[in-house]
Amino acid sequence: MRNALTLERRWDLAIRFLGRVGLWGITLAALLFLYLPIAILVIYSFNTSRLNAVWRGFTLDWYRSLFAGIGESGADVITGQIWDALFNSLWVGGIATVVATVFGTMVALALERFKFRQKTALEALLFLPIIIPDITMGISLLVFFSLVFQLIQTVTGVRLVLGLPTVIIGHIAFNISYVAVTVRSRIAELDPALEEAAQDLGANEWRTFYRVTLPLIFPGILSGALLAFTLSLDDFVITFFTAGVGSTTLPVFVYGMIKLSVTPAINAISTLMLMASFLIVLASLALQRRSLQL
Template identity: 50%
Template sequence: MSRKILAASGIAVYVFLYLPLLIVVAYSFNNSKLNAEWVGFTWHWYKVLLEDDAMLKAAGNSLFIALTASAVSTILGTMAGYALYRYKLKLLPVLVMAPLAIPEILVGVSLLIFYVSINLTLGLGSIILSHIAFCVGFVAIVVRSRLSGMDESLPEAARDLGATPWVAFRLVTLPLIMPGIIAGALLAFTLSIDDFVITFFTAGVGASTLPLQIYSMIKIAVTPEVNAISTLLMLVTLFIIVVASRISPDSIRGK
């Protein structure tokens, strides 16, 4: 009896989570201007999308921001993760983790005030800086957990056998924590590409990203073009999640 209840509530949760997404995807192929009833199949909204310069520019911005922010935050986050693992500093975990817990709107507002006070022109640069700021913590956590799963005697063995600290890190520690670093990078990428709140505050007037663009379109009316771009965004995110979940310790050595 309780099994059935569990199964039913499980299914209900998934339906609640995924049905709206499926509806969005379905209506992106709907031959109607309204998201109200199914009329017929069409690629029309994807064609509209491809001719929408503002949308394409926003997509390009988003991709550029996500790639840059995830690359930089992966390097910084890996260093932070290593420091968290290696040195038992009391304040460091707080400094690294706090941005994860602080409400996004607070981070957005404070970054905006900060940028204005140092006279930083808002635009792509300020967005990238903000994204790096909130991604570093996530990467650091993933990398640290990977490091604490590693046998501590491995880097010592490398030193013992003649490797300098840097060579030991490059040849032993780095390959072993690489799955964690890649997972962290993918996490940073997905967080960056669909961030709205912090981007909204730090974007200024010139630069727009996909989430901002979609939001501004919805303010006018939800056309199936929004469904189409949402579907594409979902596909990209889904692909990355699949890749990330497949990264296991074994995959790193090509098995």
């Protein structure tokens, strides 16, 4: 009996040991899996060798080729384009973020602070853009714009084409939902008594919103905007289908480079984009810290 117990105990200890080892092992392996590719990308952006993964020496040529068009064939074509693409991305991201943040915040307020019959329908409408595959959204906008533009051409004779405005329209459409979800969770945490108190003290609705609600939910709005901006800068699929010729954003430009040929210049531009997103993450963390302290 005693012997059997110790055997069982040993078995339990073995399981515990395996569990511990597995937990640590898988965690380390998973973190390695997440970061190794990024690290390799950065390292090889400084590699002299163009063709393969053998380390041949340190160089900044790939970065230079991005900015000044030195060296590689076709690099001078790239130089102008990359700045255009970056500029386009920032434009699209900026406008789409501002509009989507305003619309998304408004609808989030409506959902949290009002009771109305069509609430479930509105929630479903906001939920759909998040779950529907990007590519269906991209092609549906392509279909929509081509039909509407055809119609406009037959009626007025004006010929409209896809471009940055159509990209921005699409980006606003998918960003509204993300902003609404983010801001809504912040409003839900807010104590309604604060707003009631303001109204009891004689503030009207607008004043209550402006002086009480808005400052309190501002961190939520900011993180919603940040999410929208990141998603917008990151988006390839919807932009790809709604951009048309000559309105390339940075991801579409990178996609073109990848499809054309694999050169370390792509590593260089990827490294720069990585650094930009690290900076955004750090900035958002700093903002959160500050809002917590306030």
